[in-house]
Structures are given as C-alpha cells and as structure tokens.
Amino acid sequence: MENTSQFMELSESEMLDLWKTMMQLQPAHYGCAIERTDGIDIDELLLIHIRKWYASLLLSAPDGIVPVEDVKDRLSVMVADNGVVTAMVPPECVRPVEWKLKAWQKSVTLFLQPNVPEAAYLHNEWTRPGVCDPAAVDYGNRILLFTLPDGELPIFDMARCVVRPTNGKYIFHTSVLESLRVNRSKGQRGDDSIFRNLDNSSFRVFEDTI
Numbered sequence: 001m002e003n004t005s006q007f008m009e010l011s012e013s014e015m016l017d018l019w020k021t022m023m024q025l026q027p028a029h030y031g032c033a034i035e036r037t038d039g040i041d042i043d044e045l046l047l048i049h050i051r052k053w054y055a056s057l058l059l060s061a062p063d064g065i066v067p068v069e070d071v072k073d074r075l076s077v078m079v080a081d082n083g084v085v086t087a088m089v090p091p092e093c094v095r096p097v098e099w100k101l102k103a104w105q106k107s108v109t110l111f112l113q114p115n116v117p118e119a120a121y122l123h124n125e126w127t128r129p130g131v132c133d134p135a136a137v138d139y140g141n142r143i144l145l146f147t148l149p150d151g152e153l154p155i156f157d158m159a160r161c162v163v164r165p166t167n168g169k170y171i172f173h174t175s176v177l178e179s180l181r182v183n184r185s186k187g188q189r190g191d192d193s194i195f196r197n198l199d200n201s202s203f204r205v206f207e208d209t210i
Contacts, residue, residue: 065173072156085145093161111138
C-alpha cells in the first residue's frame with residue numbers, strides 16, 4: 001500500500017468508537033448505566049452509516065487520502081487481435097487511479113465510462129488511440145486499454161487502484177479526521193457534507209449520512 005505514514009488503520013469496533021467520539025455520542029459519565037427499551041440497536045445503526053460513508057469515501061475521495069495499491073501482478077489479461085487489452089481487476093479494487101502499459105509512452109489517469117460517446121470512438125480502428133495518447137474504459141470488473149502495438153506483450157508498468165481493505169479494516173489519511181472535527185465544530189447535524197474542499201479539492205464525498 002502506498003504512502004501510509006500518515007494513515008490510520010482501524011478495526012470496525014475502533015472505527016465505531018471513533019465515530020461516536022467525533023459525533024459526541026460517547027457518554028459523559030462512564031459510571032452511569034443506560035438502558036434502552038425501544039429495541040433500537042444504536043451501534044448497528046451507526047455501523048450502517050459508517051460503512052456507507054466509507055464506501056463513498058473510497059469511490060469519491062482524492063487518491064491521496066484513501067488506500068492505493070499497484071495491482072499489476074494480480075490482473076488477468078487478454079489481448080484481442082486489434083490490440084485492445086482487457087484486464088480483469090481483482091475484487092478488492094474499488095476504482096482505477098493510474099495505469100500504464102510498458103509499450104505506452106504515457107500513463108492513463110482518466111478512465112471513461114462505457115456509455116459516453118468518447119468510449120464508442122475507441123472501438124473504431126480509425127479513431128482508436130495509440131501509444132502516444134492511450135485511453136481506458138472502466139467496466140467495473142474489467143478495464144479495456146487502447147491500444148497495444150503489434151508484437152508487444154501486455155506488460156504493465158503500473159496498475160494503481162483504490163482498494164478496499166481486507167478484514168473489515170478502515171484505512172484513511174488523518175486529514176479526514178480534521179474535516180470531521182471542523183464540520184462538527186460548525187454545528188452541522190451529524191456528518192453532513194463531511195468532505196467539502198478537503199485538501200484543496202472541490203469534491204463532495206457524501207451527503208446526509210446521518
């Protein structure tokens with residue numbers, strides 16, 4: 001995993017405790033016993049929101065604050081006669097970040113969705129890009145790469161992806177916590193609009209999770 005020196009790695013129970021602390025849900029007096037009679041499992045309810053929040057974080061946040069790995073050695077690769085490379089991604093891959101075939105002169109960081117017009121152009125032999133300006137289409141469980149020159153092997157220099165941690169872990173940059181604190185101090189309900197302009201990036205990871 002890349003650049004983890006300022007990353008936190010928490011189990012689900014640790015993440016739940018942290019979430020309660022950040023949302024000011026921890027009891028002020030630990031000697032008191034509180035008994036609920038409405039049958040609501042608050043912890044399970046919070047975990048549902050935490051899992052949803054983290055899934056959205058992995059999908060939308062800048063790659064500098066979420067776990068990224070080079071999965072080039074875990075790809076299943078096929079090459080068509082027209083030079084189009086199909087790479088089956090491992091299940092832990094949430095989204096591609098930067099890929100490069102050894103035969104290419106540059107990497108790709110923009111991964112088109114299959115339903116956009118630009119993706120259709122890639123399948124035309126007259127408009128298909130080459131090694132100087134490669135392109136990629138993200139089909140979720142596989143990535144199509146355009147194009148591999150004749151006689152070249154589909155060897156990857158990199159296949160960097162945001163990955164889902166194993167064993168239910170939560171891994172993220174410490175700056176995520178600061179964003180939680182800032183929004184909480186502003187009096188926002190729950191964690192609404194948690195990530196707004198985080199690390200000078202104008203993106204919104206998740207709205208109204210609680």
